[in-house]
Amino acid sequence: MAQALGIPATECEFIGSLPVTVVGRLKVALEPQLWELGKVLRKAGLSPGYVDTGAEPGRSRMINQDEFARQLQLSDPQTVAGAFSYFQKDANGLVDFRDVALALAALDGGTGLEELIRLAFELFAEEQVEGPSRLLCREGFSTILHLLLGSPRPATETLHAELCQAGPHQGLSLGQFQDFTLRDPIHGKLLSTYLRPSQTPNASSAASPTALANGTVHSPKQKGD
Numbered sequence: 492m493a494q495a496l497g498i499p500a501t502e503c504e505f506i507g508s509l510p511v512t513v514v515g516r517l518k519v520a521l522e523p524q525l526w527e528l529g530k531v532l533r534k535a536g537l538s539p540g541y542v543d544t545g546a547e548p549g550r551s552r553m554i555n556q557d558e559f560a561r562q563l564q565l566s567d568p569q570t571v572a573g574a575f576s577y578f579q580k581d582a583n584g585l586v587d588f589r590d591v592a593l594a595l596a597a598l599d600g601g602t603g604l605e606e607l608i609r610l611a612f613e614l615f616a617e618e619q620v621e622g623p624s625r626l627l628c629r630e631g632f633s634t635i636l637h638l639l640l641g642s643p644r645p646a647t648e649t650l651h652a653e654l655c656q657a658g659p660h661q662g663l664s665l666g667q668f669q670d671f672t673l674r675d676p677i678h679g680k681l682l683s684t685y686l687r688p689s690q691t692p693n694a695s696s697a698a699s700p701t702a703l704a705n706g707t708v709h710s711p712k713q714k715g716d
Contacts, residue, residue, distance in 0.1 A: 503521055506518070506643050509641065509643075510522075511641070511642075511643065514677065514678075514681050515675070515677035515678050515681065516650050516653070516678075517636065517640065517642055517646065517647070517650060517678065517681065518642055518643055518646045519640040519641060519642050519681065519685070520640065520641025520642070522641075523639070523640060523641040523685060524577055524641055525577075525594060525597060525598065525638065525639065525641070527577070528574060528577040528594060528598070529598045531570060531573045531574050531577075532563075532574060532598065534570070535565055535567060535570045535574075537563060537564070537565065538599075549613070549614070549615070549616060549617060549618060549625065550589075551587045551588075551589060552587065552588040552589070553581065553583075553585035553586065553587060553588070554585060554586060554588050554591075555584065555585055556571060556572070556575045556584075559571065559574070559575050559586065559591065560575075562588070562591070563591075577594070578590050578591065578594070579634075579637075587634075589614045589615065590634065590638055592610075592614060593607075593610065593611055593614055593635065593638055593639070594638055596610055597638070597639055597686055600687075603687075604673065604682065604683055604686060604687050605669075605673060607686065608668065608669060608672050608673055608682075609665070609669075611635045611639075611668075612627055612665050612668050612669075614631075615627060615630075615631030615632075615634060615635060616628075616631060616662075616665070617631065617662070619660075619662070625665075626660055626661075626662025626663060626664060627662055627663040627664075627665075627668050628651075628661065628662040629648050629651045629652070629661075629662075632647060632648075632650075632651045632663065632668075633647040633648050633651065639682070639685065639686060640681070640682075640685055651663070654667065654671060
């Protein structure tokens with residue numbers, strides 16, 4: 492990943508046991524755990540794009556490990572434990588199913604980056620009493636970047652505060668979030684490199700499945716599909 496970003500592998504620091512590097516105003520994991528989750532699910536024969544998550548935008552739904560296994564239709568205890576361990580748990584050992592929905596969408600090679608960013612906003616933006624109807628506040632912003640990039644939460648919270656200084660609200664609108672994740676010359680490239688880093692296919696293999704660096708495989712649609 493360091494090579495893909497054009498960063499020497501030696502230019503990193505450790506937060507606990509996690510190697511991270513600074514890209515723009517973000518600290519990101521050199522090898523996001525999201526990729527490890529993808530490997531676990533693929534080994535179990537699960538295609539993330541075919542899971543009906545049913546996550547409700549803007550509202551958390553806390554689930555335990557058994558509910559997680561039923562939702563993803565996983566039966567092997569070791570696989571369930573490995574996949575469930577990826578997500579942050581509350582004091583009762585429960586995870587927010589919105590986190591699961593976003594992770595599965597990120598691992599689905601058929602979900603475009605713009606669609607993924609819009610989904611992330613819809614899942615975690617909060618209703619506002621005054622001003623814009625929904626804004627992405629600090630906790631939701633941190634959760635998204637931690638899930639997708641492995642960014643440490645304290646650093647993302649600081650970044651969120653900096654981004655909000657340019658506006659009148661303590662949260663980001665959909666447009667502001669899209670500007671940061673899709674249109675910013677540094678951070679836009681970062682998201683696409685981590686989440687949709689396709690290998691450019693040869694002209695002779697244009698119809699072949701595109702292998703992504705995060706382990707997902709996206710097969711282009713054939714004419715007439």
